Amino acid sequence: MKRSKWIWLVWAVVLSSYVVPYTLLSDVSRWYGSFLFWTVAGLVIIALNVLITQGFKEHSDD
Numbered sequence: 001m002k003r004s005k006w007i008w009l010v011w012a013v014v015l016s017s018y019v020v021p022y023t024l025l026s027d028v029s030r031w032y033g034s035f036l037f038w039t040v041a042g043l044v045i046i047a048l049n050v051l052i053t054q055g056f057k058e059h060s061d062d
Contacts, residue, residue, distance in 0.1 A: 006052045017041045
């Protein structure tokens with residue numbers, strides 16, 4: 001998959017991190033509501049960043 005598609009997926013997860021807790025999880029007043037969602041979203045973002053940067057190569061200017 002192209003890198004730009006992965007980046008759009010990152011933005012989708014970020015957007016859902018704002019929308020889901022304040023809409024779908026607004027009635028859940030326990031710690032496992034929004035906090036659990038944000039924890040899972042954070043792990044997904046980390047995994048996506050690893051996938052996006054996997055092909056980066058370091059080059060020397062010598």
